[in-house]
Amino acid sequence: MLLRGAFAALGLMASTSRALEVTVTNDASVKAAADTVAYGLVKFYTGNNTGDVPGNLPDPYYWWQCGAMFGTLVDYWHYTGDDQYNAITLQAMVHQAGDDEDYMPKNQTMTLGNDDQGFWALAAMSAAEHTFPDPPSDQPQWVAIVQAVFNEFVTRWDTEHCDGGLRWQIFNFNAGWNYKNSISNGCFFNLAARLARYTGNDSYATWAEKVWDWETSIGLINLTNYAVYDGVTIKDGAKCQDDMDKTEWTYNSGIFLHGSAVMFDVTKDTKWKTHVDGLIKHGMEKFTVDGDNIAYEQLCEPHGTCDDDQRSFKGYWLRWLSATITLIPDVKDTVWPLMTTSAEAAASVCIGSPTAAISGHPPFKGMAGTACGFKWNPTKTFDNSFGVGEQMSALSALIYTLVDDAAAPVTNTTGGTSTGNPGAGSKSDSEKIRVFDPITTADRAGAGILTTLIIGGVIGGCAFVSL
Ligand SMILES: *[C@@H]1O[C@H](CO)[C@@H](O)[C@H](O)[C@H]1NC(C)=O
Ligand SMILES: *[C@@H]1O[C@H](CO)[C@@H](O)[C@H](O)[C@H]1NC(C)=O
């Protein structure tokens, strides 16, 4: 008993002394805190261990979240200048590009939706825009990979149902095939807009317009209030809008926000600025509590029901709010209170010292007293929810306040070094299906980002799915 008491006291002391001291006006304090939080994040990563597969996180994290994590680490380097994770990031992003250099590695067939592929491509696009080190010339190049993903999205545009749009899934045997969701189409929109900006090729902008027009005409983006709804289920004989899931997630709002900002930069058409302003206004109302300026996932956070995926979403929203500032500095005054208050609140809950793993999740291996909780409000309270999503969201909250410290995203005429290939990604999806054991298939309902579809018994993960 005595011994246990002594340990408890020690633990308390450790967590008190470790508390991250963050003042957002002091960049050094933000960078120091980000360093600690990033350390705790990367400790979850096992892909660079001997015998493991570069790019994968351990179960239960889905493969898409690995792509999201490396996208965050690209930005971490860009905003802080700390390059200690660049080597594992480059290794992972090249390895997972797969045989066809398009972020469709055969091992992930069972969990590979358009959004999963899209999140890895978002990381590659950020690498190009931030002049992250290019892979050796005999390996896939950032812009070429994104063009491959773009070209494949084009081939999947489905006009048979709902007059267009991407389905959630790529393969018809994966759960969610009959769903057209905002995040998949948001990846398409965002990447098309950024390729247009990076390459100066109008064909990409034309596609971005087309995706936006579909998303708004179908009603997935409500142009009256700028709510972005989750998706629609396709049903034969029914009107497309009949079965719409109107859940609003932070990241859906964010991905269309940033894409709109890019389109404003590319076209100078003020309609995009109107969309930017509308999405910011609605997001700041919807995803905070009574205007407290602390980002939160309104559907599930108050009830403690956010899953592993959902616990990472608000970090991407902050990513895209900040990326919007780099293109339209005028919006900074509006979003700055949210970004800075969120950053300080997030840092204030990175005080956990969880000693054991919870329900099938890997344990926290960062420094004691620095595990980030999920809820930022109330501040200074660790809610015992920890993991890749929590750690990555807090890291995002911190680094994206450093937006004025780093160069704006480049293009291929303003310093970009990544080379493209407009014809990349030519194989058809049916040629890519791996031959697998049907018994395993039934057990492994593939699902990348579980939005509000409840799929029982899913045991996917970033780890190699043994087929
Ligand atoms: C994996 O990468 C991390 C972060 O850079 C590093 O600390 C660790 O030593 C690496 N592991 C191996 C086995 O190289
Ligand atoms: C696919 O899985 C095999 C076996 O674990 C592994 O060697 C390979 O690196 C994986 N490929 C990718 C792209 O993850």
Ligand SMILES: *[C@@H]1O[C@H](CO)[C@@H](O)[C@H](O)[C@H]1NC(C)=O
């Ligand atoms: C930029 O990309 C476009 C489209 O691929 C290409 O036509 C142009 O030559 C590139 N410019 C530079 C400087 O690489």
Ligand SMILES: *[C@@H]1O[C@H](CO)[C@@H](O)[C@H](O)[C@H]1NC(C)=O
């Ligand atoms: C512009 O993009 C389109 C669509 O991918 C492509 O077909 C065309 O070759 C590209 N043009 C240039 C100059 O890269």
Ligand SMILES: *[C@@H]1O[C@H](CO)[C@@H](O)[C@H](O)[C@H]1NC(C)=O
């Ligand atoms: C769009 O937003 C307006 C204003 O909040 C609301 O009245 C309307 O019902 C919304 N439309 C849909 C399809 O939800």
